[in-house]
Amino acid sequence: MIFDEIKNASFYYNLHPYIREGLEFLINHDDLMNLAVGKQDIDGDNVFALVQEYQTKEFNEEMWEAHRKYYDLQFVVDGVENIAISHINDISPRTEYNVGDDYRLFKGIGAKIKVTRGQFLLLSPKDVHQPGLIATEPGHVKKIVLKIRIE
Incomplete structure (x- = not known):
């Protein structure tokens, strides 16, 4: 897992060419706020x-996810x-791995990271996660989830 601000994206370009491509998309796009x-x-x-907009929600012990292909x-x-x-x-683990949709669900507890405007979290297949949670009070979030193929 990597947690950082987008202004530091170039530090991670050498990790993988697809990671660089995704980060450059975020940096070079003219108006992320108006992406559909x-x-x-x-x-x-x-x-x-995957451009998303939603209201943050309460933590659910049974709604963790992890991916293998991305x-x-x-x-x-x-x-x-x-x-x-x-x-x-x-x-x-709570379910078997779903090959077609690239996810497996889990249950349990873990740490929480507060992510604000301009920050990103890069998650590997070993990083089980539950996004979209209330930070201090329920609120609206616009987020871009980059799916970056692993190879």
Whole structure:
């Protein structure tokens, strides 16, 4: 897991070419606030963005997720949320892995990271997470989740 501000994105360019491509999309896009909700193509199945808007919610012990084919890079465009995280070895599986949708659900507890405008969290397959949680009070969040293929 990496937690940082988008202004430091270049520190992570050497991790993987697709990570660089995703971070450059965030940095170079003219108006992230006005991106339409939904899927935005960046580089086919290698890198794409899921633009989301929602109200933050309460933590749910049974709604953790992890992925195998993609890194998740969760970037807050506007608002504030907590993202709960845990290492995959410290939490219990709740479902089998769904190959088609690239996720497995878990249950348990973990730490919470407060993510605000301009910050991102890069999550690997070992980083089980629950995004979209109330930070201090319920609020509106606009977020871009970059799905970055692992290879």
